[in-house]
Amino acid sequence: MAKFKFPQGLPSRQQVLDFIAQSDEPAGKRELSKAFGLRGTEKIALKALLKDMAEEGLIDGNRSAFHAMGGVPKVTVLRIVEIDEGEPIAIPETWQPDDASPPPRLRVVEPRGKVRDRQAALRVGDRVLARTEEAGAGWLAYPIKKLAVDDEQVMGVVEFDGSGKGWLAPVDKRVRNAVQISDLGGAEAGQLVLAEPAGRSPRSGVKVTAVLGDPLAPRAFSLIAIHKHGIPNVFSGETNHEAEIAAKLPLNEAHREDLRHLPIVAIDPVDARDHDDAIWAEPDGEGGFRALVAIADVSFYVRPGGHVDREARKRGNSVYFPDRVVPMLPEVLSANVCSLKAGADRAAMACHLTIDAQGRITAWRFTRALVRIAEVIAYEEAQRRINADEAPQHLAHLWDAWRLLERARKERDPLDLDLPERRVVLDAQGKITEIALRERLDAHRVVEDFMIAANVAAAKALEAKVAPVVYRIHEPPSREKLIALKDYLATFDRKLSLGQVVTPSLFNRMMKDVTDETEKALVMEAVLRSQTQAYYGPRNAGHFGLSLGSYAHFTSPIRRYSDLLVHRALVDAYGLEQPSPHGDIPEKSGLSDRDRSDLGRIAEAISNTERRAMVAERETTDRYVAAWLSGKVGEIFDTRITGVQKFGLFATIIGLGGDGLVPVSTLGAERFGYDEKAQRLIGEQTGEQFNIGMILKLRLAEANPLTGALKFEPVEVEEGVRGIERRGGKLEHKPRGNGSKFKPPHVAGKRGRPSNIRHQGKGKGKR
Secondary structure (H helix, E strand, O other), X not given: OEOOOOOOOOOOHHHHHHXXXXXXXXXXXXXXXXXXXXXXXXXXXXXXXXXXXHHOOOEEEEOOEEEEOOOOOXXXXXXXXXXXXXXXXXXXXXXXXXXXXXXXXXXXXXXXXXXXHOOOOOOOOOEEEEEEEEEOXXXXXXXXXXXXXXXXXXXXXXXXXXXXXXXXXXXXXXXXXXXXXXXXXXXXXXXEEEEEEOOOOHHHOEEEEEEEEOOOOOOHHHHHHHHHOOOOOOOOXXXXXXXXXXXXXXXOHHHOEEOOOOOOEEEEOOOOOOOOEEEEEEEOOOOOEEEEEEEEOHXXXXXXXXXXXXXXXXXXXXXXXXXXXXXXXXXXXXXXXXXXXXXXXXXXXXXEEEEOOOOOEEEEEEEEEEEEEOEEEEHHHHHHHHHOOOOOHHHHHHHHHHHHHHHHHHHHOOOOOOOOOEEEEEOOOOOEEEEEEOOXXXXXXXXXXXXXXXXXXXXXXXXXOOOOOOXXXXXXXXXXXXXXXXXXXXXXXXOOOOOOOOOHHHHHHHHHOOOOHHHHHHHHHHHHHHOOOOEEEOOOOOEOOOOEOOXXXXXXXXXXXXXXXXXXXXHHHOOOOXXXXXXXXXXXXXXXXXXXXXXXXXXXXXXXXXXXXXXXXXXXXXXXXXXXXXXXXXXXXXXEEEEEEOOEEEXXXXXXXXXXXXEHHHOOOOOEEEEOOOOEEEEOOOOOEEEOOOEEEEEEEEEEOOOOEEEEEEEEEEOOEEEOEEOOOOOOOOOOOOOOOXXXXXXXXXXXXXXXXXXXXXXXXXX
């Protein structure tokens, strides 16, 4: 409705523009006629007037909704192009003003409260139908609904069939349809491209909007993830310039605790790109230890409100791929002055801990310090020295202090899930040399327990000061998930009483009581599925998995914005402010007023960027695994079933990872029924069962590096007969030769069509 009453009768050009500007809903011919009280011939005259105004360049639109030329329609489709400090920024999906000016950027106002809780946060690439309004010198958008995923921008590889038609083969393994390309945009066969719908009808196909290059080139897989998930990966000139200035800030030695005399060590992965934590301990003479966790003082260099801070908040965290890191901070900070390098003076936030003889943290304090790391040691080397009894005294003290922390951890009894981590090793040219599981050493546990102790201390220290805290929260399983777990466990005669308090100890005892390895894998998978996802928030709800009442992330401010916020809160709480002496760098290094007033929204935004990074990292590793396996098609692997659906099984290669599908149609002539509650397939004639956790020998049938998708099939036991060989049985199969290597997607199949295309109209398969 318009905000003012307009004179009755045919309006002038200016009155039409005033009405459009003041209307808070779409302003079409009907709304104009009603506002000016038009009838009969006056409506015909209005139609002619609007046509003239459009031809004169005064307005744009159609009879159902007009807007000022160069403006934004009251209701229109927007595409999210950026997340700025937690706020989505969008541009109109169609923008063709006469002056060819860039499209306006609209700040998207997402709903709050219960409505917001029911909706997923908007991400880069999302499309929304929104109501818009001009606010001062900018624009605001209020989402009405999020548009279907099928209409969003898609990434894929260009292929041609025998008739010369272009097709887009998606790189998302959940999408199995290839889509016809109506506009190649200069793209050639085999190139990785971004595309978007060419029209409203699915038959319109897609048009290529950007050519990204060779999808199988070294280091291309991470690029796919960066583009697919809209991960910011280029710093602006202003951001880099500010980072260069910040890197030269004097350390103010007189205002820092000098800890350069302590033999502090950083223990990190051999391929670590940065070093933001280091540790030290010595006996206190009473059975306990004095310990120190030194963390890079990122808050000294990255101040609230500056260009670097805004970019770091937008990114939320660094993203680690096998071939590259997309850092949260510019390299001059992340890999240089903020990285705790051996022999170099560095600014640190020091967490001083007192550990008693039982491994409990009885006291803590925080200071801004000056440190000089004695040594940066790889986990494997630190472990080797300890095992060979070659460790210097300061390293031996760390292990002795850790044994006390380990004792306290065992009493806490946090959730103990054995979750292997895959490691992709590349050579200098970016080619894969090895994919293996990371070995779990005591050295990893030493660092991990010191970091947990410091994180707990940071949370409790801020609570004691009644200061804002960005908590790391892991809530207990929901009742719905516990009921599902109870029903699942009952399918193999195991009980879960919902009348008791659910603790990590309960799950740990449950897993320890299982002696059969196959059944233990089943229980562990089920327990893992029952867990909630951890997130950041300003209101404490504890950390269920770690059995901790208060927990915050403090130890990785180079790569996590949450930790930077905790550092800033500690600066304020402990009176550690060090004003910037440089006019181009914001003066304050503690929390800004905006941080304090909007902490919940910031925490939600960085929780979302963390999930985005996790998905991107996992998908990229899957692509590397598929590329590694593409030369091993036809080989037989030990696998474990990780999922069961009515259409087949999902299995992962033991010791390597990479999920693949075993279609139910390949399991033989027998029909299989699907027991959803028990997550199993059951043969109708023989009663043969396939459950989550079961170990099988399967043949690799397909490996697609572009999507990361694998496909398995049962081993051929006899000629023409399909079968599954379980662990412990005798394997008898007829080899298929050395298997077929991965065929690049632009190579046509036997009938002249791209080999991995499933044409539109045949449905989609999603896991």
